[in-house]
Amino acid sequence: MNAELDFAPLLPMEALAALAALSLAAVVLCLWRGAPGWALRALAALALLTALANPSLRQELRDPLPDVAIVVTDASASNAIDGRAAQTQGAEDELRAALDTLAADPDAPLEVRYARVAPHSGGVSDADRGTRLLEALESAAAEVAPDRLAGAVLITDGQAHDAEALESFPAPVHVLVTGREGEWDRRLALEAAPAFGIVGEEVEIAFRIEALGDAPETATRSARLEMRVDGKLVAAPEVPVGRSARLRMKIEHGGANVVSLSVPMREGELTDRNNAAVFTVNGVRDRLRVLLVSGEPHPGERTWRNLLKADPSVDLVHFTILRPPTKQDGVPVFELSLISFPTRELFMDKVDEFDLIIFDRYRRRGVLPNAYIENVGRYVREGGAVLIASGPAFAGVESLYRTPLRDILPGRPTARIIEEGFRPEITEMGQRHPVTAGLTHEGPAPVGDAAPAGAAPNWGRWFRVIEMEPTSGQTVMNGAGAPLLILDRVGEGRVAALASDHAWLWTRGFEGGGPQAELLRRLAHWLMKEPELEEEALTAEVAGAAVEVTRRSVATEPGRLTAVSPSGETIETMFEPAGPGLWRAAFEAGETGLWTLTDGVLEGVAAVGPPAPKEFENPVSTGALLAGLSEATRGGVLRVADGMPDLRRVRPGRAAAGRGWIGLARADAYSVRDIALTPLAPGWLMLLLSAGLAVLAWRREGR
Structure with missing residues (x-):
């Protein structure tokens, strides 16, 4: 029960103040005379004013509310290195026991609430x-209501990345810092990395190696940097510490080039989680050079030309042989072609500059000597590509x-x-091969004979096949019971043979x-080795922490996927069929870095x-980042390694920390169950008292 005086004036305060002033003036006048x-x-006026003020005794029946203390435990990745996890757990256990003891005091009830900052997953959406x-x-x-807060205790390594998010707190905030004095570490910071690069050319990467904390002098001079592309070591230069450095890398292939830069961990470093940076450079081809040699004019010649010219990344060189050298009909050469066929320049001197050579209905008529054609074979074996349309x-002596x-x-024809x-x-x-897998065509239904078994029902017909006996490679399409398209790898290069010259019928829309x-x-x-069309490929797509791995194969079904994390932990999962020649597996990555x-x-x-995890930008433990908030709330910053501080209750507004102790303020909050009002100056009584005093004053003055 709590009692206090309460007033409910019968007149506005201004009127009551005016009456008090008039009464005082009248009393002074009487005294002067x-x-x-x-x-x-004076007593009569006071009684009358008291009645108008309407005082009463306010009595509240109160239920005390327990004060609330908040304990926030930092379970982030940086607070789990170098024995900090054990320190954190030990500090939390001791703090919990001390708080339980305080909470048992019936004169100062205390409720404790615990919060935990969980570690981020490897690829959270906000990165x-x-x-x-x-x-x-x-x-x-x-x-919690602010008037119930007794204080907060943060168990952390001090590396909070939202130190400016909370400028004030209605109760003391204490920081218990894990870690040890004299810590040091090195960090690899990526300054600039290209997102794209041209295949065959170099890109430049800018980075910096920083020494953090009390690093020894030997760690602040230089460090060996290892650069890996797709997991293979490509360079290991010695670079300075503390200054920006640059490194050049050649883009070897199109598609994703996964690049990792790393610095070997030295003895005494806190962690190697910030010694590496991983990013992806997409390799793109600047210009694909294609040589198209048409043996004679025919309707399908324009199909190849239009296809290749429509691609802005293709540089096309196209020659059509209008007549062989042996043909003598009296027509000047300059009337038959814009330029003469530079056979030696194309097939001997510059053949290696082409990414693809297409022989379209070419026939052997003495235009290209055998030495030139033999050089084309050498070009393929060393990484080139040839397509025979x-x-x-092709079936005769001019083949x-x-x-x-x-x-x-x-x-063989x-x-x-x-x-x-x-x-x-x-x-x-062909259903498994990426060149022909999933080929579809939406259009009008074809006319004519019914499609044979296995054919696409809405594809138009062709009318010519040069029969071949496959000697190597993979037959991905058939026509009229004979191989129609055969693909093969020769040495470092690739060859394709299309046994028909009627693809142009599809271009013209014949039968749909x-x-x-x-x-x-x-x-x-x-043929030009684009990565997305590799027959045997293992690729991964990352979306947040989810990793989806796709395995393409035209040979055998893959087995189990094994994923190894940057720290060496292994995850195994089975591939699931996703279509002909296609399997997929998925898993959740628990840490950032190169898997x-x-x-x-x-x-x-x-x-x-991300390329460089923010969590490990600076893993050196410190209380400096949170000291401002702690000082503003009269809290303290202490190291767990120096021993756990004593815990006590303090009065509001007093210092809540000292040498070897921290305090929680007594908020003394309560809830009101009932209110009782007892009038102290009833109007009739005060009016009677005032009238009696006035009569006594008149009687005395009348004598």
Whole structure:
């Protein structure tokens, strides 16, 4: 029960003050004139004013509310290194026991609420927000009335990345800092990294190695930097510490080039989690150079030309042989072609500058000597690409198979030409091969004969196939019962043989047409070694902490996926079928950095998280970042390694920390159960008293 005086004036305060002033003036006048009843008149006026003030005794029945203390534990990744996790757990256990003892005091009830800052996953959507310690404190305090807060205790390494988020707090904030004095570390900071690079050219990477804390002199001079691309070591230069440095890297292939820079960990360093930076450079081809040689004018010639010219990344050199050197009809050469065919320059001097050579219905008529064609075979074996688009001549004596090029061709012509209507079919191997897998064509229903088994029902027919016997490679399409498209690898290069010259019928939309543009585009890009069309590939896509791994294979079904984290932990999962020749597996990455992936045959990498985790920008423990908030609330900053401080209760407004102790303020909050008001000056009584005093004053003065 709590009692206090309460007033409920019957008149406005201004009127009451005016009456008090008039009464005082009247009493002073009486005193000045020597009236003997002035004191009685003063008491009468006081009684009347008291009645108008309407005083009462206010009695509250109160229920005390327990004070609330908040404990925030930092469980972030940086507070788990160098034995800090054990320090944190020990401090939390001792603090919990001390708080339980305080909470048992019936004269000062205390309620304790605990909050925990969990570590971020490897690839959270907001990427790398660091340790949000004060956000956790603010969130926990938002559920409590400010007048009930007794204080807060933060158990942390001091590396809070939201130190400016909370400028004030209604109760003392204490910081118990884990770690030890004299810590040091080194950090690799990525300053600039390109997102794209041209295949075959170099890109420049800017970085800096920093020494943090009380680093020894030997660690502040230089360090050996290891650069890996797709997991393979490509450079290991010695670079200075504390200054910006630059390194150049050559883009070896198109698609994703996963680059990791790392500095080996030295003895005494806190962690190697900030000694590496991982990023991806997408390799793009500046210009793809294609040489198209058409043996004679024909309707399909424009199909190849239009396809290649439509691609802005392709530089096309196209020659059409209008007549052989042996043909003498009297027509001047300058009337037949814009320029003469520079055979030696193209096939001997500059053949290696082309990414792809296409022989479109080419026939052996003495234009290219065998030495030139033999050089094309050498070009393929050393990494080039050749596409043979066959015409009727391929089955006869003028066939390219009767040149040195036969050593690299995947099929032998039988001299038979099949001229009948058929619809191209994708073979079982073709269903798995990326060049032909999933080819579709939406258009009007075809007319004519019913499509044979296995054919796409809405593809138009072709009418010519040069029969070949496959000698190597993979047959991905058939036509009229014979191989239609054979793909092969020769040495470092690739060869494709298309046994028909009727693809142009699809371009013209004959019987609804077909997927000629997509087929020829994929074929050309496979020959030019575009990564997305590799038959055997292991690739990964990262979205937050989720990693999806795709395995493509035309051979055997893959087994189990093994993913190795940057710290060496292993995750194993099974591949699930996702289509012909396609399998997928997914897992959650628990840490940032470069993950190594393998199915036992192929290896790949996945870069999870930001290039340089914010959590480890500076892992050296410190109380400086939180000292401002602690001082503003009369709290303290202490090291756990120096021993756990005593815990006591203090009065509000007093210092809440000292040598070896911290305090929680007594808020003494309460809730009111009932209120009782007892009038102290009833109007009738005060009026009677005032009238009696006035009569006594008149009687005395009347004598």
